[in-house]
Amino acid sequence: MKTTRTLAAFAIAVSLQLFSLNVSAQKSPKLTDPEIASVAVAANQIDITAGEQAKTKSKDKEVQNFANTMINDHRSVIKQASDLVKKLNVTPKDNAVSRKLMADANRTRKSLASKSGKAFDKAYVNNEVAYHKAVISTVENVLIPQTQNAELKQLLQNVMPALRTHLEHAQMVQKSLK
Amino acid sequence: MVAHDVTEETHKAWASGPMQTGATWKIIPTSDADYYCSIHAVMKGKIVLAR
Numbered sequence: 001m002k003t004t005r006t007l008a009a010f011a012i013a014v015s016l017q018l019f020s021l022n023v024s025a026q027k028s029p030k031l032t033d034p035e036i037a038s039v040a041v042a043a044n045q046i047d048i049t050a051g052e053q054a055k056t057k058s059k060d061k062e063v064q065n066f067a068n069t070m071i072n073d074h075r076s077v078i079k080q081a082s083d084l085v086k087k088l089n090v091t092p093k094d095n096a097v098s099r100k101l102m103a104d105a106n107r108t109r110k111s112l113a114s115k116s117g118k119a120f121d122k123a124y125v126n127n128e129v130a131y132h133k134a135v136i137s138t139v140e141n142v143l144i145p146q147t148q149n150a151e152l153k154q155l156l157q158n159v160m161p162a163l164r165t166h167l168e169h170a171q172m173v174q175k176s177l178k
Numbered sequence: 179m180v181a182h183d184v185t186e187e188t189h190k191a192w193a194s195g196p197m198q199t200g201a202t203w204k205i206i207p208t209s210d211a212d213y214y215c216s217i218h219a220v221m222k223g224k225i226v227l228a229r
Contacts, residue, residue, distance in 0.1 A: 069217050073180040080179065158179050168220040 028142055029097055033152055036143050037085050038092035039101065040156065043135055044074040044081070046105040050131075053112060054124050062173045063121045070128070070166065077159055084155055097142075118177070125174045132167040139163065182221070187212040 031039065047070050054067035085092060108127055115123050139156055147153040184203060185193040188211070194203040196217065207225050215221040 065219070072217070076180045162180050165218045165220060169218055172220055 029095075031095065031097065031142070031146050032093065033088075033147060033149050034090050034093035035095040035097070036147050036156075037081065037090055037152065038094055038098045039138075039143060040081050041078055041092055042098040042101045043138075044078045046101060047074045047128075047131065048078075049105070049109065050112075050124070050128070053109060054120075057112075057116065057120050058124065059117075060121050060177070062176055063125065066125070066128070066169055066173050069169065073162055073166070077162070081155060084151060088149060088151065090149075090152075122174075122177050125170055125177060128170040129167065129174055132163055132170055136160070136163050136167065181217060182215045183217055184213055185216040187214045187222070 051067040051070035051074070054063060055071070058064055058067065112120060112123055112127070139160065144153060144156050147156060179199060181196040181198050183194050183196050184205075191211070192205060193216065194205075197203060207227060210227055211225045213223050213225065
């Protein structure tokens with residue numbers, strides 16, 4: 001029993017460290033639609049920036065292919081989100097969750113910048129696996145349940161299959177790098 | 179939501195090219211084939227011709 005509790009505490013500590021997005025999920029911060037829109041745009045932009053970094057640093061064909069897909073898919077999602085918020089007359093509003101996302105992403109980008117070759121490929125892809133897991137959990141458990149506007153909620157629901165495919169794709173590349 | 183394609187997997191014998199949401203593409207298969215989305219390499223399918 002004690003071991004189980006200790007393990008659980010350890011698991012929570014690890015997930016708090018690795019997946020800061022899940023911290024938000026556990027606390028379930030109350031977000032308004034403009035704040036949710038801002039989190040959605042930030043989460044997509046972060047992965048575009050990471051993909052651009054990978055394109056300049058990686059020489060691995062599968063990593064390049066994955067990075068291209070991330071850039072194009074997340075651009076497409078941002079475009080659709082921007083079109084929708086314009087139509088709904090919503091201005092995305094900066095908030096604690098989107099700021100935390102950006103701060104974490106900046107740290108990751110700096111850490112990746114110091115790596116090269118296979119070490120970079122592995123670190124980038126490992127981060128993509130962890131990031132997509134965290135984003136899937138946040139969209140599913142925090143953003144979708146709290147979204148008030150039906151069209152914005154639908155858009156977030158429509159993104160879920162693409163996010164799951166990205167996670168599987170990242171895991172496939174992760175395996176190929178071992 | 180995002181673009182996909184349909185590509186013959188073994189020899190890249192045929193491919194639709196990228197298709198946006200709602201787009202359609204046709205092929206008349208003349209043999210069995212494994213196909214996948216070259217953009218999302220985990221999305222796979224199989225064509226089995228009835229004889």
